[in-house]
Amino acid sequence: MAFKKNGNRAATLADVGREAGVSAMAASAVLNGAKTSTRISMVTRDRILAAAKKLRYRANVAARALAYRRMNTIGVAAVIEGGELNQYFLNVFNGILEGARERSQNTTVFTLQNWIEDSQRLLGFCDGRIDGMILVCPNLASQSVENLPSHTPFVAIHPNQVIKGVAFLESDEEEGAFAMVQHLIEKGHRRILHLSGGRGLISTARRIKGYQNALKKAQIAAPENMIIEAGFSIARGKEAMARFLQNVDAKALPDAVFCASDSIAVGAMEALAEKGIHVPEDISVAGFDDTLLARTTRPQLSTVRQPLRKMGYDAVDTLIRAIENRDNEPSPTSERKGYVTELVFRASIANRN
Amino acid sequence: MAFKKNGNRAATLADVGREAGVSAMAASAVLNGAKTSTRISMVTRDRILAAAKKLRYRANVAARALAYRRMNTIGVAAVIEGGELNQYFLNVFNGILEGARERSQNTTVFTLQNWIEDSQRLLGFCDGRIDGMILVCPNLASQSVENLPSHTPFVAIHPNQVIKGVAFLESDEEEGAFAMVQHLIEKGHRRILHLSGGRGLISTARRIKGYQNALKKAQIAAPENMIIEAGFSIARGKEAMARFLQNVDAKALPDAVFCASDSIAVGAMEALAEKGIHVPEDISVAGFDDTLLARTTRPQLSTVRQPLRKMGYDAVDTLIRAIENRDNEPSPTSERKGYVTELVFRASIANRN
DNA sequence: CTGAAAGCGCTTACAG
DNA sequence: CTGAAAGCGCTTACAG
Incomplete structure (x- = not known):
């Protein structure tokens, strides 16, 4: 009984082979399904299996990735504002996790402080640890990500631009905003305030556009001062409403407030509550996104649902196809995949007819 | 100009060395700070740097991990109930991300369906892809995780038991429950309902114990039927309250409901609202955890704050120490780190004096 | 049916 | 100051 000074090291294929009295390759064939000839005799097969079990063998992924050129891991990059992952991200991420699990892919989260300043760090993550990356970037301002490495495929969710060679997923935000404001009008609201997203984002512009078009179609005047710039967070929403x-x-008081996100709506409702203004009796409130937040407010929030979870799920699919085509594809395209939004009615909108 | 058919492959040290007219080791020394002699002449150093930049060189982590025996990645395992990561996890995770970022460690999330059935999968993750693992396991029933591999250090947050060789972090839940119920009593509440967590969890038992002790200390009778088993989720809380x-x-109607978690409290408030019962005028409600949920209800929830984010942050620290001691430590201990809870007062508790 | 060889891209001793 | 060698643990051709 030889004393093996391997400290706390995990067993290797060589260890297993030695234990079973065969080569490491034979062990590799039965344990890891290596593409070498599959026919190993039943008896040695069983010996190898027994040895592996005894030694609690696990194939080392670093070694495997190096040889196989694939990590079976996808990266997810997001900017966290205020140090917290938000509900929007959580929804998308749940979909990504589901998709990744179904395809036996692992998931690595990279958090950035700021898309512009940290876009170089993105490159640093493309060092073999992941096979591809999903950018969750509804807050990406234009021209802040470029020069992505060609050897790692990227997929973007709600970028606000076309990024060269990056497939992207987005929902019809303008259409969603249009439908919600039209709904408010149908319910008898005429003076509708809009609390918008942050400056410089296409998302912000699209939601404003939908708002304006719905008013125009109903031939309602839309004074400039009825659009207040907030920004996609509870704090910014509260601040803007209070202002x-x-x-x-x-x-x-306006008849209704159409908020560019649920978080803005939550903030707005806080500001209204502090003034003793009741929702929806005194004023109706509508959100956008349909994150978990929409169900935790009192009254619950009517909102525009984006299929965030599904988008996360689909992003995995798109990414994996790109990874598998990595070597044969001539050049990746900036293919777009669109999603429809839908209205979700809860209790924050009154009927004023 | 030789045509290099390397498809979309990333540049290697050999490529950089060739470009700069030096060996791969020299490049390794300058670019990756390998422990070989540090003194490379300034001129060749600059040549190497320039070549790396031109080729957009990134050290391949798989190769590096294999040689260096460290991935600089920590795993985070959690059970997701109902397919969703919850607020509790999100709070802890934010702390983990912060700690990991400070120490230049990456983070990989592993989601399990069920601690008992998937505990074998945990072993599968210890295959070199991570250097250590944090278990976020407030919902871990006893004896469901064992036989963890000795070559990968584990740290557990709120396990409900001592796991051999695993350091763990937990907060004083019993003390927190006691303090909250005592506060309710001070505010003039006598008949206090408790909506408890899931069966078989120490967390559940500890919160019940704190509740009972506070009543006993105030010499208030505590009938059995004032403890209703709910379970840690919005849906279960709502169901239990409605029942x-x-x-x-x-x-x-009782004077107050002390809920074993914020999610239970949110569900309870929904059930109360559906019956037209007002909080806190008709009944006071208290939660536990102080997740984001506590601030999104109307009225906002008074709750017992657990320092979840800090616990996540500290878990990284504990884990990294264990990783660094991996080889010299005789045998890892089940060291415990405790945290105090504190009461957070918002608007869901009335003064009935 | 099984093994010896070479290589994935990086290290750390060891020479010179 | 710099390089040739051996090894991390796994692969995939290639022999036999």
Whole structure:
């Protein structure tokens, strides 16, 4: 009984082979399904299996990845604002996890502080640890990501631009905003305030456009000062709503507030509550996204549902196809995959007819 | 100009060395700080740097990990119930991400369906892809994880048991429950319902114990039927509250409900709202955890704060120490790190004095 | 049916 | 100051 000074090292193929009295390759063939001849006699096969079990053998992924040129891991990059992953990300991420699990892929999360400043770090992640990367980037301002490495495929969810060679998924935000504002109008609201997303984002612009078009179609005047820039967070929504309320007396309250995200809506509702203004009796509120937040407010929020979870799920699919085509594809395309939004009615919109 | 048919392959040290007219080791020394002699002449150093930049060289982690025996990646395992990561996890995870980022470690999330059935999968993750693993396991029933591999260190957050060789972090749940119920009593509540966590969890038992002790200390009778088993989720909380309300007429409503988690409290508030019962005018509600949920309800929830984010952050620290001691440590200990809870007062508790 | 060889891209001793 | 060698643990051709 030889004393093996391997400390806490995990057993290797060589260890297993030695234990079973065969070569490491034979062990590789039965344990890891290596593509060498599959026919190993039943008896030695069983010996190898027994040895592996005894030694608690696990193929080392680093070694395997090096030889096989594939990590079976996908990266997910997101910017965290205020140090917290938000509900939007959580929804998308749940879909990504589901897709990855179905395809036996692992998931690595990379958090960035800021797309512009950290876009170089993105390159650093393409060092063999992942086979491809999903960018969750609804908050990506234009021209902040470029020069992505060609040897690692990327897929973007809600980028606000076309990134060269990167497939992207987005939902019809303008259409969703249009439908929600039209719904508010149908329910008898005329003076509709819009709390918008952050400056410079296509998402923001698209939601404003949908809002404006719905008003125009109903031939309702849309004064400039009814669009207030907020930004995609609870804090910004609250701040913007409070700012608006300061300059307006109770009689002149709008009929409704259409918020560019659920988080903005939550903030707005907080600001309204602090002024003793009731939703939806005094004012209706509508959100956008349909994250978990929409169900935790009181009253629950009517909102525009984006299929975030499905988009995350599909992104995995798109990415894996790109990974598998890595070597034969001439050049990756910036293919777009679109999703329809739908209205979700809860309790935050009153009927004023 | 030789045509290199390397498809979309990333540049290697050999490529950089060739480009700069030096060996791969010299390149390794400059680019990756390999421990070989550090003194490379300035001129060749610059040549190497230039070549690396031109070729966009990135050290391949799989190769590096194999040689260096370290992945610089930590695993995070959690059970997702109902297919969704919850707020509890999100809070802990934010702390883990922060700690990992500070120490330049990557993070890989492994989701399990069920601790008992998937505990074998945990072993499968210890295959060199991670250097250590954090178990986020407030929902771990006893004896469901054992036989963890000795070559990969583990740290557990809120396991409900001592796992051999695994350091663990937990907060004083019993103390927190005690303090909250005592606070309710001070505010004039006498009949206090408890909506408990899932069966078989120490967390559940500890919160019940704290509840009971506070009543006992105040010499308030605690009838058995004032403890209702719910389970740690919004749906279970709602269901349990609704079930209770069915058997009770409006006059006999308790003064307060102490919920074993914020999610239970959110569900309870939904059930109460559906019956037209107002919080806190008709009944006070208290939660536990202080996740984001506590701030999104209307009224906002008074709750017992567990320092989840800090616990996640600290778990990284504990784990990394274990990783670095991997080879010299005789045998890892089941060291415990405790955290105090604190009460957070918002608007869901009335003063009945 | 099974094994010896070479290589994935990086290390760390060891020479010079 | 720099390079040739051997090895991390696994592969895939190629022999026999």
